[in-house]
Amino acid sequence: MAGSMDDFDEEGDDLLASFVENKDDLQNNVPVDFPFPFEAYDIQKKFMENLYLSLDKGQVGIFESPTGTGKSLSLICGALKWLKDYQEKQKRDLEALIAEEEKSCTSCDGVSGELDWITQFAVKKEKQEKLDSAKQKQQKLEKQESRLLEIGKQKQYRKRKRDPLEEEFEELMKEAAPDVQAAYREEIDKVKGQEVDQGDDDLVPEDYHSDEEVKSEDVSDSENSENSEEEVDHVTKIYYCSRTHSQLAQFVREIVKSPYGSNTRVLTLGSRQNLCVNETVKKLKSLSLMNDMCLDLQKNKSKKIDREPSGEAVRKRREKNGGGCLYYRQEMMEDLGNRILTEITDVEQIVKAGRQMKACPYYTSRLSIPLAEVVVLPYNIILHKSTREASGIRLEGNVVLIDEAHNLLETINSVYSVTVTGAQLTKAHSQLSQYEQRFRSRLKAKNLLYVKQILYILNCLVRFLGGRADINGAKQSAGKYETKVLTVNQFLSESGFDNINLFKILQYCRKSQISKKLNGFLEKHPNSEVSVAAEKAKEKNMGVAGFLEEITQNVESSASMEEMQKTNAYKGNEESVVMRSPLMHIEGFFASLTSADKDGRIVLTKQPLMSNCSLKFLLMNPAVHFKDVLTQARSVIVAGGTMQPIDEFKQQLFFAADIGPERILEYSCGHVIASDHLFALAMKSGPMGIDLDFTFGSRENSALLNELGLIVSNICGIIPGGLVCFFPSYDYQNLVYQHWQKSGILTKLERKKRIFQEPKLSSQVEHVLGEYSKSIQKSSGGGSVSGAILLCVVGGKMSEGINFSDDLGRGVIMVGMPYPNIKSPELQEKMQYLNSNFPRDKNGHLPGQVHYENLCMKAVNQSIGRAIRHREDYATILLLDKRYCKESVRTKLPSWIGKNLQKMEKYGPAVAAISQFFRGKKSDTMN
Known part of the structure; x- marks a missing residue:
């Protein structure tokens, strides 16, 4: 199988591009026949022809095909026909290029004496470098094909050794109830993979360096990251996105039924909530907490443990550093990766295989991206830039196919819109104040400065809602109901923290992981809020009655917050999961405030109770975030059963992202019914x-x-x-x-x-x-x-x-x-x-x-x-x-x-x- 040519030097790419331009132009030669599981209808044939043409020309396509007309199969067969043809064309062009350059280098030896020897040498050297570059590219493709053949031939997977405890578990749990099995697995994870308490040292951020040092470190880290990524060759691929996991699973089943089901490497991506098999991580209700726990377990797993003469000493050292995740094992993940690349699987099947092989499906799926030809994933992963980059997705030279795209504008707006409530803001301010008071003497000057600035911003936001940060939001009155819309600059000015550099604040939050530290602090010291309330009661001479009232307010506030989150969860808001600390969610609101003034609005909603007031960042211009997808990908296809009215897509999403009408292809087919x-x-x-x-x-x-x-x-x-x-x-x-x-x-x-x-x-x-x-x-x-x-x-x-x-x-x-x-x-x-x-x-x-x-x-x-x-x-x-x-x-x-x-x-x-x-x-x- 052919691979992508994305990972080679720029000079070789330019040479190949100029060579291809001089060859017969194939982009208008759309195939007459498309492999299809049955005799295709005329509208299906035309659909596949237009799709092939759009992909070959690198266009942005808008495809409308009513449900019931075989849209999914048409997408699969049309897109994969182009992909297979493109792979073969890459190989042919590269072979022809090498032959032509070898011939050119040979002809240089007999060049006429009109040129002096220096010029001859320079010309010969340039041609030889181009030839070497093309040969290097061919060698990488051959090495990649060899690796793929090895994976394809692998039928038996290495059996790992199982310890007696796991053997006993498998035997005893075969006939047990599902809840008993889950409880038993949780206990095993606790025994093997849980960290031991290391005191409060892990709750204090390391010394935060100056902005210049951080900037240089970021550049260095970025370069290292890029160099690391360059070592992995990616084949040209199709990213297929849809709205729900059930729709993605249905698409995977359609690929299996298609003529390409036996020779296409298909990979399904998902979040930790969908793919994690570690019961200790899965039991967490918040996706953010799941992410943090998973990263912590990885960190513990990767800590270097010096070899000791005694096996007991090694065991103790491991116990001290934390056991890591049982499923994050390189050998097992490699076997699982081979399996999911040779067997077309959906999310449920990947999770099942991960459990059986004791390998992490979440990281295995991401490590398998480079060799996959079709990557199936939910909307949010491809549309949200930071999520896309964290997942290891490369758009350059690849195809993005977005199905069920009728609500794409609203989906992008939703992905980048953030709402914070008065209850969240007052709670975050209270928690961070407690954290700052407890670790004030241990925080370095730079850390203390940024923590104070975050507290100041939270205080400004609470005041803007009409409340006070030092009083529980559930007991505060914010006045009458009011709704107000402001631009980002107006909001920053009226709220009173327009003089603070939010880019630096976000950089500090990311580098110091302050929200994660705060969450750990609350987990280890759950009664700290009561203790601080008691100290305040003493300072204000409130007496026993006042102190009891303060505790009551805390309990009611917590209950109110949880009830509100449950209500939001019922409405389908993924961000409204119950969190120990809302600061991590509020950081997302900080990030939205760095948007351009014209691209977003802040909606202020005041209600009689302070805890119910809210601030919402509303994205106005979805094109600003979709532009990266349109410009980086080779081709972007948006498809749906009913895409009308199409003009809105073109105006708000494509034209606004500087995509000209000449690059847009529209196709709308009728129904298969009479x-x-x-x-x-x-x-x-x-x-x-x-x-x-x-x-x-x-x-x-x-x-x-x-x-x-x-x-x-x-x-x-x-x-x-x-x-x-x-x-x-x-x-x-x-x-x-x-x-x-x-x-x-x-x-x-x-x-x-x-x-x-x-x-x-x-x-x-x-x-x-x-x-x-x-x-x-x-x-x-x-x-x-x-x-x-x-x-x-x-x-x-x-x-x-x-x-x-x-x-x-x-x-x-x-x-x-x-x-x-x-x-x-x-x-x-x-x-x-x-x-x-x-x-x-x-x-x-x-x-x-x-x-x-x-x-x-x-x-x-x-x-x-x-x-x-x-x-x-x-x-x-x-x-x-x-x-x-x-x-x-x-x-x-x-x-x-x-x-x-x-x-x-x-x-x-x-x-x-x-x-x-x-x-x-x-x-x-x-x-």
């Missing part, structure tokens, strides 16, 4: 002639709710199987449901179809879907109740990633248009930003208004795309709102829906058309 398998209808009025106006001011009208009930009731009698009905919000869904319940409409519906509602808890989704499916299957056998109706919410748990194929979704109803809250300060600020920085569209509309409409239509497109999942599937899509009859709305629907959309002014003809559609399908089925 046109008569879809009936899309925009309905303007109901059976009583009332306009379907679900705007915010009219949607609670009783007459309108009755009209909606009559429409759904009539439709239930026509549409067989399952009917999925989407509402703009949970509140509106509940409002409609309660009205139907009171008016008797719900009773009429239940006579026709069994009714289900989308649950608020994610854990209940699978159960509801299962019952919904059972009801539809039962109704197929006959009976008065035919099928089921599922009431869902746009943007909820069932609007993405759920397939309502065949009878599960014969009809999809969209009630109203799900516009976001226009009064939201964040949305208003975003619209103002767009109006100030981007031009009007071709119709003269302001970009802020276009963005507002696009947010609505992207949500609509995701929801109505839940139906029709394969070639033989059929369904009807009903858009219930008179605004859907506008031409401007139709153009923002997926092309395969928009071109077939019918607009019905009156209710009667609309129902007749739906009835005729399903009579035709019933007739086709019988025939």
